[in-house]
Amino acid sequence: MAQSAVEKRPGARKSSDERRDEIVRATLRLVAAKGFAGVTLREVATEVGVVHGLIRHYFASRDELVAAAFDFAVTSELATDQQQLDGLDPIAALAGWLAATNENHYHVWIDAWSEAPRTPALAAALARHHDDCERILTRVIERVVDAGLGASADPAADSRLLTAVADGVAVQHHVVGAIDVDEANDMVFGVAERQLGLEPGILARANPVPARGQWAEAPAR
Amino acid sequence: MAQSAVEKRPGARKSSDERRDEIVRATLRLVAAKGFAGVTLREVATEVGVVHGLIRHYFASRDELVAAAFDFAVTSELATDQQQLDGLDPIAALAGWLAATNENHYHVWIDAWSEAPRTPALAAALARHHDDCERILTRVIERVVDAGLGASADPAADSRLLTAVADGVAVQHHVVGAIDVDEANDMVFGVAERQLGLEPGILARANPVPARGQWAEAPAR
DNA sequence: TAGCTTGTTATCCACTTGGACAACAACCGG
DNA sequence: CCGGTTGTTGTCCAAGTGGATAACAAGCTA
Structure with a gap:
């Protein structure tokens, strides 16, 4: 009769919020692997361990x-990032922001680029996120300038340029x-x-830890 | 009995090569609009005006x-581009290569990026194409340097950088x-x-015409 | 003109998808 | 302990998919 610690009995219920979060995270994991257009309700359900209904x-x-799912990615990314950067000196913050991030993170973004022209809601979320990123990076650049470590004629334009690069x-x-x-x-x-x-x-010597994409677990390997 | 110049009578046949080309181009047009994963055999058939079988x-x-379809995009792009660049002075060639191209062109490329991790054949074609592009741009940079107009410690690395930008x-x-x-x-x-x-x-003053993506008609507007 | 090749059509099939729905069962307030 | 709310399941459905196949017809060659 002893059941395992992780209950599996039928009908076991999770709170609404808990389950919602679980589903969103599973979806995002699948999006990273199969793209926005490739995710299937049934796959998500299987990943979570429930029925697709x-x-x-x-x-x-x-x-x-x-x-x-995309909203979750965007929101949680910016929440953690902003916080993280504020605790660093300007050069470390700049290096951290620009440092290469993990694969899952960028797969989601590249998929979003590819899907956005066909999905207005996604395009809107993407544009919003892009603005937020530009703002954050602009602020970091301004901190670098204010600290007398560098110069920028137009921090916002430089922010866009560095984002593109x-x-x-x-x-x-x-x-x-x-x-x-x-x-x-x-x-x-x-x-x-x-x-x-x-x-x-100077940026490489800052030995940066990537500041973006913390929501995406490292790739499976 | 007079039939229109464009024959529509049932059973009218096209040569094998002609039809093949027609199908490939239609597919590429749909890929630009719906992505590699989104194209359907039936849609392609409808676009061409035939039955999906x-x-x-x-x-x-x-x-x-x-x-x-992707192979066609890659091949025809490089064929026209290489030819076009050889006829220009180094600065104009560089400006033309770097100039923004039309939308359809980049939609196909962005979709390829998004699909490549799941489609080995696409990834291979993409990598090959990327090498070719790097080679072409490297050569242009070398021509610029040879003409005494600029300097590059590592033309191939600069080529990769400019491609990324x-x-x-x-x-x-x-x-x-x-x-x-x-x-x-x-x-x-x-x-x-x-x-x-x-x-x-100097590059903007070269008043460049985009050298890439000639295979993609301009977007519908 | 006869006969073969092949471009073309019209169906058929097994399968997957997103969505709908009724029944069930866990939880919670009375 | 009872009854409603709601998390959860299982099952059904219509639509669309890629693929297979047989019949048809246009064009070529003999």
């Missing part, structure tokens, strides 16, 4: 589920496999140092 | 069709909509000029 109980439609480098690293993680960081750091007039090599 | 007559499977900027322009086409070009040209020690503004 239950997903419908929490989300009125597949679209709503996917939107919730980081994204493009991430594609070459994660998707094409043309460069490894060290080269990726070198490229981004190099542009940032030249653009902001920083001492060459 | 006919697609199977030319391509053994959906995967084979999609692979052929162009890709990242394209995402911000086409997907996020955060910048317009002029800003996009300014950002890429600016990095290129600084990286290669060119006279500032």
Whole structure:
């Protein structure tokens, strides 16, 4: 009669919020692996360990589920990131923000780019997130300038530029496999140092821990 | 009895090569609109104006069709580009290569990035294409250096860097909509000029015509 | 013109998908 | 302990998918 600590008896219930969160996280995991268009209600259900009808109980439609998953990714990313950066000196913050992130993280983003033109809700969320990221990076650049460590004629424009470089480098690293993680960081750091007039090599020496994408567990290996 | 110039009578046949090409181009058009995973044999058939069984007559499977479509995009892109660049002076060639391309072109590429991790054949084609692009741009950079107009310690590395910048900027322009086409070009040209020690503004003044993506018709508007 | 090749059509099939729904069972307030 | 709320299941459905196949018809060659 002794049942295992992890109860499996039929009918065992979880609180609404708990289950919702579980479903969203599972969805996001599958999105990273199969893309927004590739996730299936049944796959999500299997991943969570429930019947696919239950997903419908929490989300009125597949679209709503996917939107919730992306929203979760965006929100939780910015929440942790902002907090993390505030505790660092400007150079470490800049290096952390620009450092290459893990694979799952970027797979979700690249998939979002690919899906956005067909999914207005996703495009809107993406644009919002992009603005938030630009704001955060702009603030970091301003801190660097204020500390007298570098210069920027237009911090917001430099923020957009560095974001573009980081994204493009991430594609070459994660998707094409043309460069490894060290080269990726070198490229981004190099542009940032030249653009902001920083001492060459200062960003790499900051020995950065990636500040973005903490919600995505490291890839399976 | 007079039939229109464009024959529509049942059973009218096209040559094998002609039809194949027609199908591949239609597929590519749909890929730009719906992504690699989103194209359906029936949609392709409708776009071409035939029955979906006919697609199977030319391509053994959906995967084979999609692979052929991507292969066509890659091949025809490089064929026209290489030719076009050889006729230009180094600065114009560099500017043309880096200039923002049309939307359809980049949608296909972004979709390929998103699909590559799940589709080995696509990943391989993408990597090959990336190498070819790197080689072409490297050669252009070398021509710039040889002409005494700029400097590069490592033309191949600079080629990878500029490719990354162009890709990242394209995402911000086409997907996020955060910048317009002029800003996009300014950002890429600016990095290129600084990286290669060119006279500032020389690339924009080259009044470049985009050298890439000629296979994709301009977006519908 | 006869006959073969092959481009083309029209159906059929097994399967998966998102969604709907009724029955069940755990929890909670009375 | 009772009754309603709600998390959960199992099952059904229509629509759409990729693929298979047989019949048809256009064009070529003999």
